[in-house]
Amino acid sequence: MVNYHPAHGPRGLDRTFGALVDPTRRAILARLEREDGASVSALARPFAIKLPAVMKHLEVLDAAGLITRSKQGRTVTVRLNAAPMREAIEWLRRYERLWSESLDRLATYAEAQEPKARAGEAAERKRRSSNHGTEKSTT
Amino acid sequence: MTSLTLVRRIKARPAIVFDALTTPEGISHWWGPDAGPVLLAEVDLRVGGRFRVRFRMLDGSEHESSGEYLEIVRPERLAMSWQWQSRVEDPGESLLEMTLRAIPEGTELTLTHSRLHDEATRAGHEHGWTGALDKLERHFLQQSHEAKP
Numbered sequence: 001m002v003n004y005h006p007a008h009g010p011r012g013l014d015r016t017f018g019a020l021v022d023p024t025r026r027a028i029l030a031r032l033e034r035e036d037g038a039s040v041s042a043l044a045r046p047f048a049i050k051l052p053a054v055m056k057h058l059e060v061l062d063a064a065g066l067i068t069r070s071k072q073g074r075t076v077t078v079r080l081n082a083a084p085m086r087e088a089i090e091w092l093r094r095y096e097r098l099w100s101e102s103l104d105r106l107a108t109y110a111e112a113q114e115p116k117a118r119a120g121e122a123a124e125r126k127r128r129s130s131n132h133g134t135e136k137s138t139t
Numbered sequence: 140m141t142s143l144t145l146v147r148r149i150k151a152r153p154a155i156v157f158d159a160l161t162t163p164e165g166i167s168h169w170w171g172p173d174a175g176p177v178l179l180a181e182v183d184l185r186v187g188g189r190f191r192v193r194f195r196m197l198d199g200s201e202h203e204s205s206g207e208y209l210e211i212v213r214p215e216r217l218a219m220s221w222q223w224q225s226r227v228e229d230p231g232e233s234l235l236e237m238t239l240r241a242i243p244e245g246t247e248l249t250l251t252h253s254r255l256h257d258e259a260t261r262a263g264h265e266h267g268w269t270g271a272l273d274k275l276e277r278h279f280l281q282q283s284h285e286a287k288p
């Protein structure tokens with residue numbers, strides 16, 4: 001069934017978009033795009049914030065399903081999970097389909113109206129010019 | 140990311156296109172994502188007036204959207220708010236704008252549907268993440284291309 005909302009519903013999208021609002025979280029995601037997995041301490045290094053603050057951002061990203069965390073010994077490895085982002089993109093594509101298909105049909109309909117309008121105008125011109133002729137003959 | 144713009148060149152004068160966009164008769168001919176029928180089209184074409192359109196898709200599902208006309212300049216410009224009736228589909232109110240420009244062959248119609256996810260978009264304007272999301276999208280598109288044999 002085709003639907004206008006993604007499988008996880010708009011709440012999931014809210015979480016996705018909400019998670020992306022913060023520049024630190026975006027920077028973390030951008031880095032995880034380039035590297036297949038990074039440790040929490042490696043992720044925290046470029047930022048002028050303390051580790052607990054980074055952990056908080058990771059919590060938000062995790063809740064939005066944008067990352068996965070796996071623990072091996074004392075190291076936590078963080079990886080990007082692209083599915084929610086794809087879902088957000090797919091949601092936007094549905095709107096694109098709606099308008100793209102609608103405008104195709106709109107064009108077809110309007111283009112069929114144009115010749116009708118022209119025919120109507122031609123008839124009107126003819127009527128006016130014959131009226132005009134009548135007026136002339138009466139004066 | 141949370142807005143999209145489509146441009147169409149139509150071989151009909153702007154007044155005809157404008158009426159097709161704003162009359163129930165016109166709307167019933169084109170509104171919807173597939174060839175399914177428009178079931179209801181109500182239009183109160185004045186600023187502050189509302190529209191309501193219900194359509195059935197070929198899969199049998201029915202969808203209804205409504206909104207308020209915010210700007211009406213016949214035959215040049217139309218702006219209206221937009222929301223789905225079942226707020227599950229999109230919980231927010233978005234903005235639909237249409238601009239009609241006369242060109243030699245008829246009309247160039249520009250449709251912009253923005254504030255699609257109003258919460259996120261508002262935040263986006265404040266924080267400017269739209270570009271970042273675009274970049275991510277490109278990345279995923281690239282990945283899906285690479286995945287193809």
